Amino acid sequence: MRGFLVTELTGPSGGSVAEVPEPEGAHPWADGRLLIEVHAAGVSFPDLLQTRGRYQHAAPPPYVAGGEVAGVVKEAPAGSDLRPGDRVASLSVWGALAERALAIPHYTVKLPDEFDFTAGAALYLNYATAWFSLHRVGFQRGEHVLVHGASGGVGTATLQLVRALGGHPIAVVSTVDKEAVAREAGAEEVLRPCDGWPEKVRQLTGGRGVQIVVDPVGGDRFTDSLRCLDVGGRLAVVGFAAGTIPTVKVNRLLLRDLSVVGVALDPYVARFPSVVRNLARDLEKLAASGSIRPLVGHVLELAEARRALELLDTRQATGKVVVRIR
Structure with a gap:
């Protein structure tokens, strides 16, 4: 073959x-x-x-x-x-x-x-990653979710899933062409990762910031992602497409009750096998209903x-x- x-x-x-x-x-x-x-x-x-x-x-x-x-x-x-x-x-x-x-x-x-x-x-890898990211950070209907790399496979899947589950997806992309893709995937707002973008996030959320950031990019925008979280906000670490692995100054987490959560499905499933059955059930249901479409x-x-x-x-x-x- x-x-x-x-x-x-x-x-x-x-x-x-x-x-x-x-x-x-x-x-x-x-x-x-x-x-x-x-x-x-x-x-x-x-x-x-x-x-x-x-x-x-x-x-x-x-x-x-x-x-x-x-x-x-x-x-x-x-x-x-x-x-x-x-x-x-x-x-x-x-x-x-x-x-x-x-x-x-x-x-x-x-x-x-x-x-x-x-x-x-x-379907599977991107939407399973998006589903599990939201599961790990305890996503709730009505929350604002900021998505980095929002025109890519994981990014577009996360935007669609947040929308399908009753949240408010905000995309971060680097070009006009990528903005069009993010909007097609359901982004309510689209931002560029330029100077001052965390302040724009706050303006879009009544001065509070988003409850969740989903980040498959990493790199130098990581600290700014923490800055744009609301009190009690959660950041899901999905990957490092930018090529560099950021570090966290934990005093930032302490001062505003923030959480940084790793997203790695396989070790989690090994310990909690029921999660993969729930994931498969939800993906099949959402796909059949037309709520998600790659x-x-x-x-x-x-x-x-x-x-x-x-x-x-x-x-x-x-x-x-x-x-x-x-």
């Missing part, structure tokens, strides 16, 4: 489309074999980090890249509610950019009829898989980057 094989940890240039072996056994994170006939694969920032050996969950080269699949179940583990022929979206962590991939049963949702495989490939910004073919990763590397991506396999 064909797949995008990474042979050197030098970034996207370290991979190319090649003949690769058929997947054997079960995924290392799974108790049983879930084999997917891949129709489309989602490409995300962790996939880019893996190509440089900088992600905590990685496979040694040579490996097939791609962490998210949409396709048809070919083999399902005994005792699961999945059956051959089911249309699903799932996490693979690696291996998705190939004609068949091993997926993780408890990180799998069934696709509604209204979702094609391109939309399905943009914004796919780029669709490429398998032969262009390197380019898909480069779009993330050069910060050109808006919405989700998807690679069609079939």
Whole structure:
């Protein structure tokens, strides 16, 4: 079968489309074999980090890249509610950019009829991240949520989810084109990360600030994010797309009763397994009702898989980057 094989940890240039072996056994994170006939694969920032050996969950080269699949179940583990022929979206962590991939049963949702495989490939990782971020910070209906990187996959998913759950999403983006994407995703207000933007946040919220910040970017805007939180506000640390990991002066947290919360689904699920069942139930319900709909910004073919990763590397991506396999 064909797949995008990474042979050197030098970034996207370290991979190319090649003949690769058929997947054997079960995924290392799974108790049983879930084999997917891949129709489309989602490409995300962790996939880019893996190509440089900088992600905590990685496979040694040579490996097939791609962490998210949409396709048809070919083999399902005994005792699961999945059956051959089911249309699903799932996490693979690696291996998705190939004609068949091993997926993780408890990180799998069934696709509604209204979702094609391109939309399905943009569903699980981004919306699970958005859902779990809001879960970790105790989101409540009516709260204001500031979203960094709001034109990207996680950002647009968070904006949609906040809106669907009765909150007020505020986006932070860097360009006019990205603003259009954020507004399409449901942002009520859109800001630029320029001088004085925390004060604009306060002006939009009656002088108080937002209750929640969801931050997949990190970098030098982190301290300003703390400044624009209301008393008792919570900041969800999702990732570091800016490339630098910020530090926290804890006196800022003490003086205004702020919380900084890490968002890492896998260790949480290992300790509290019921959360992943609730997550899957809510995503399937929201997708079927039309309350969430992935914004796919780029669709490429398998032969262009390197380019898909480069779009993330050069910060050109808006919405989700998807690679069609079939």
